[in-house]
Amino acid sequence: MYEILKAEMLAENIWLMDVKAPRVAGSCMPGQFVIIKIDEKGERVPLTICDYDRNAGTVTIVFQSVGASTARMSKLKKGDAFRDFVGPLGQPSELCKESINELKNKKILFVAGGVGTAPVYPQVKWLKENGINADVIVGAKTQSLLILEDEMKAVAGNLYITTDDGSYMRKGMVTEVIKDLVQNEGHKYDVCIAIGPMIMMKFVCLLTKELGLPTVVSLNPIMVDGTGMCGACRVTVDGVVKFACVDGPEFDGHKVDFDQAMKRQQLYKTEEGRAYLKKTEGDTHKGNCSNA
Amino acid sequence: MEIDVLKKVPISEQDPGVRAHNFDEVCLGYSKEEAVAEASRCLNCKNARCIQGCPVAIDIPAFIHQVSEGNFKEAYRILSDASSLPAVCGRVCPQENQCEGQCIRGIKGDPISIGKLERFVADWARENNIKPEPPKNKLDAKVAVIGSGPAGLTCAGELARMGYNVTIFEALHEPGGVLVYGIPEFRLPKSEVVAKEIDNVRALGVKIETNVIIGKSVTIDQLMEDEGFDAVFIGSGAGLPKFMGIPGEQANGVFSANEYLTRSNLMKAFDDEYDTPIRPGQKVAVVGGGNVAMDAARTALRLGADVTVVYRRSEAELPARVEEVHHAKEEGIKFNLLTNPTEILVDDNGWVRGMRCVKMELGEPDESGRRSPVVIEGSEFEMELDTVIMSLGTSPNPLISSTTKGLEVNKRKCIVAEEQYGKTSKEGVYAGGDAVTGAATVILAMGAGKAAARGIDEFLKNR
Ligand SMILES: Cc1cc2nc3c(=O)[nH]c(=O)nc-3n(C[C@H](O)[C@H](O)[C@H](O)COP(=O)(O)OP(=O)(O)OC[C@H]3O[C@@H](n4cnc5c(N)ncnc54)[C@H](O)[C@@H]3O)c2cc1C
Ligand SMILES: Cc1cc2nc3c(=O)[nH]c(=O)nc-3n(C[C@H](O)[C@H](O)[C@H](O)COP(=O)(O)OP(=O)(O)OC[C@H]3O[C@@H](n4cnc5c(N)ncnc54)[C@H](O)[C@@H]3O)c2cc1C
Ligand code: SF4
Ligand code: FES
Numbered sequence: 021m022y023e024i025l026k027a028e029m030l031a032e033n034i035w036l037m038d039v040k041a042p043r044v045a046g047s048c049m050p051g052q053f054v055i056i057k058i059d060e061k062g063e064r065v066p067l068t069i070c071d072y073d074r075n076a077g078t079v080t081i082v083f084q085s086v087g088a089s090t091a092r093m094s095k096l097k098k099g100d101a102f103r104d105f106v107g108p109l110g111q112p113s114e115l116c117k118e119s120i121n122e123l124k125n126k127k128i129l130f131v132a133g134g135v136g137t138a139p140v141y142p143q144v145k146w147l148k149e150n151g152i153n154a155d156v157i158v159g160a161k162t163q164s165l166l167i168l169e170d171e172m173k174a175v176a177g178n179l180y181i182t183t184d185d186g187s188y189m190r191k192g193m194v195t196e197v198i199k200d201l202v203q204n205e206g207h208k209y210d211v212c213i214a215i216g217p218m219i220m221m222k223f224v225c226l227l228t229k230e231l232g233l234p235t236v237v238s239l240n241p242i243m244v245d246g247t248g249m250c251g252a253c254r255v256t257v258d259g260v261v262k263f264a265c266v267d268g269p270e271f272d273g274h275k276v277d278f279d280q281a282m283k284r285q286q287l288y289k290t291e292e293g294r295a296y297l298k299k300t301e302g303d304t305h306k307g308n309c310s311n312a
Numbered sequence: 313m314e315i316d317v318l319k320k321v322p323i324s325e326q327d328p329g330v331r332a333h334n335f336d337e338v339c340l341g342y343s344k345e346e347a348v349a350e351a352s353r354c355l356n357c358k359n360a361r362c363i364q365g366c367p368v369a370i371d372i373p374a375f376i377h378q379v380s381e382g383n384f385k386e387a388y389r390i391l392s393d394a395s396s397l398p399a400v401c402g403r404v405c406p407q408e409n410q411c412e413g414q415c416i417r418g419i420k421g422d423p424i425s426i427g428k429l430e431r432f433v434a435d436w437a438r439e440n441n442i443k444p445e446p447p448k449n450k451l452d453a454k455v456a457v458i459g460s461g462p463a464g465l466t467c468a469g470e471l472a473r474m475g476y477n478v479t480i481f482e483a484l485h486e487p488g489g490v491l492v493y494g495i496p497e498f499r500l501p502k503s504e505v506v507a508k509e510i511d512n513v514r515a516l517g518v519k520i521e522t523n524v525i526i527g528k529s530v531t532i533d534q535l536m537e538d539e540g541f542d543a544v545f546i547g548s549g550a551g552l553p554k555f556m557g558i559p560g561e562q563a564n565g566v567f568s569a570n571e572y573l574t575r576s577n578l579m580k581a582f583d584d585e586y587d588t589p590i591r592p593g594q595k596v597a598v599v600g601g602g603n604v605a606m607d608a609a610r611t612a613l614r615l616g617a618d619v620t621v622v623y624r625r626s627e628a629e630l631p632a633r634v635e636e637v638h639h640a641k642e643e644g645i646k647f648n649l650l651t652n653p654t655e656i657l658v659d660d661n662g663w664v665r666g667m668r669c670v671k672m673e674l675g676e677p678d679e680s681g682r683r684s685p686v687v688i689e690g691s692e693f694e695m696e697l698d699t700v701i702m703s704l705g706t707s708p709n710p711l712i713s714s715t716t717k718g719l720e721v722n723k724r725k726c727i728v729a730e731e732q733y734g735k736t737s738k739e740g741v742y743a744g745g746d747a748v749t750g751a752a753t754v755i756l757a758m759g760a761g762k763a764a765a766r767g768i769d770e771f772l773k774n775r
Pocket of ligand 3: 365366367368369370372395401402405406407410411412426427430755
């Protein structure tokens, strides 16, 4: 069992937890993720590693309650425990593989959308610890959904916050901020790292392609095992099929087939998908059906 | 009981019409009387050919003789000397190519039902709570075993019996390897059979740490240098699925057999009480002809689908066990043999709507000795489907080999290990099972685990 040492609501429906998992905390790097299973009957839920403390043996996760499993997770409190917590999975962020000197010569822009702010945070923090200030754009639907503002402020170079409805700071989508910074304010960036909803990453990539700004994205397809065994997480990058759990989750955003990835994400997820399931499965969903 | 010595004592099975709708075990096993009667057909040969057919050389005539005398406990002891998972092997070994394929009785009539008798004895022992004895002497040396499939469980069990301090590291949240995530409940009951076998390994003092991915959570070098393990056994299997690389394969509704089976078996998606979803499909094609294909097909059938197996060679070349093919047919699974898919057809929303195939004919034998299939010109046709399950074989995961210094692999990514004791190119590291051979069988993995345990014992004693 993996004990929850801290459980905090960051914003409406967004939760932060510190979980005791010494093996993961001892070996993880920014960009990697874990898979959590609440109890015997739970799903395997992938979540990005948001922070870690090697000495305390803890890993921080931030998740949005969007469906059955994450809603169940949000009910857990300090002192409760997850049955399973496995990781670190996936490749560390490309940034961690470059030399610090190379990175120091680069202007890096992060673009975080919604709960994607959580996985961006450890990368910005890691850079800061290595003496590198990166600019960060954080987008949220509305002020009440903005998370980790103070934490991000402490580690980012320039921090630009925008809300879709203009309830806080700038108004508009993250793509508009990128345009502003690059086209109007004359900022020059060598690389952009965009993490957020698939649709946001798609439009960021369309824009940065036009701007000639290389962009890395972190994909979150459906997963089961997270170790390369099932192929549920396959995505097409540059015409080649990749398994996001072992080859990713980060990929060259200009080469990702987002439309396909978004379709695949719907497989079990949307209302449509569920209705489809009901329609096509009927009562046979229960395996042990008795129409024999 | 009256018997015909030339015929197997029939075994009871769930009726095909009934079992096509449930996940309960198909074969119900012998009763005591039936087992004794079947055992009495054994000729107790001096130079028993069946033993040569068994990869772990079980003393088959000896155990069968004990069954015929009603001494089940002694029969179990004889089995346990050679096999640590008899309840599993009795159910899933391809006996027709092994022990039973060699049986003298098979020349004129039916061979002895060796597998079914093995299963009977193991089940009897479990029901009567007969457990392996924990070791009397304890040794200091620590051994790490990676993976808890048949290879890892056997190696760990053998080493624990010798007195070693053994820890198994398993990537998934349940131990058992393919026995829990791959082979379905209706062939190999999980809580009754597999979990009990794992309990027996634990009873020998083996610790099992789940949720540890070697190469990610910790490396082999770290286990040996920082955590004080004196030797390591790698039994990490061959879990990576293959796809065909044909157009449309990324559509919604195309799954690897591994995903489909993992959702159903490991995550228990067939049971509404569990959270993990599965999309069983209504018209399903399973591409491939091995045990994995049969398991995926029969799982889809039980989830309510109309299922066709699509295989590019003919029936004689189907690599699956004969019994599984026979059961699949009885249950109503269709076979489209000498057929090869060329494209998955996709609808406007990105879902599978069908599959384009070509018919094949058998040409000259290839290097494996099997006649290789050749496309028949102009034979293209379409199948209407909503789900395609790809079951084209698997290969070893490079995770361990790519993170371990000095561990040699071949070009198929299989770990290179010497056959007799599973010794690898890295000192103190042994390997066996599918990780070394590529996808093979439970009994071969078990045999390799056992051999490596001997190798590790030698290594640790001679240090
Ligand atoms: C590598 C990786 C890292 C991730 N990191 C995080 C993280 O740090 N924080 C976090 O909150 N979530 C993260 N996710 C997504 C998270 O795993 C899903 O939100 C979760 O599995 C949903 O489970 P559920 O049963 O609660 O919702 P479901 O009932 O399965 O889904 C409910 C709704 O959520 C949407 N949804 C489900 N899964 C995803 C997904 N993968 N991406 C986008 N929308 C989805 C669906 O469209 C649906 O409308 C990550 C996913 C991956 C693969
Ligand atoms: C669906 C299916 C049906 C089959 N039917 C039959 C049959 O009827 N008869 C038969 O004889 N054989 C059958 N086989 C083949 C047989 O199951 C395998 O040959 C056998 O299980 C191999 O055993 P193993 O111990 O080498 O590997 P596995 O059983 O694959 O176990 C390997 C274990 O190692 C774990 N692992 C992998 N990497 C790591 C890592 N980095 N760190 C920690 N743990 C790791 C895996 O999670 C897994 O639990 C079938 C296989 C499948 C998939
Ligand atoms: S272990 Fe397998 S091959 Fe050996 S006797 Fe039993 S069924 Fe036959
Ligand atoms: S999640 Fe199964 S292969 Fe990636």
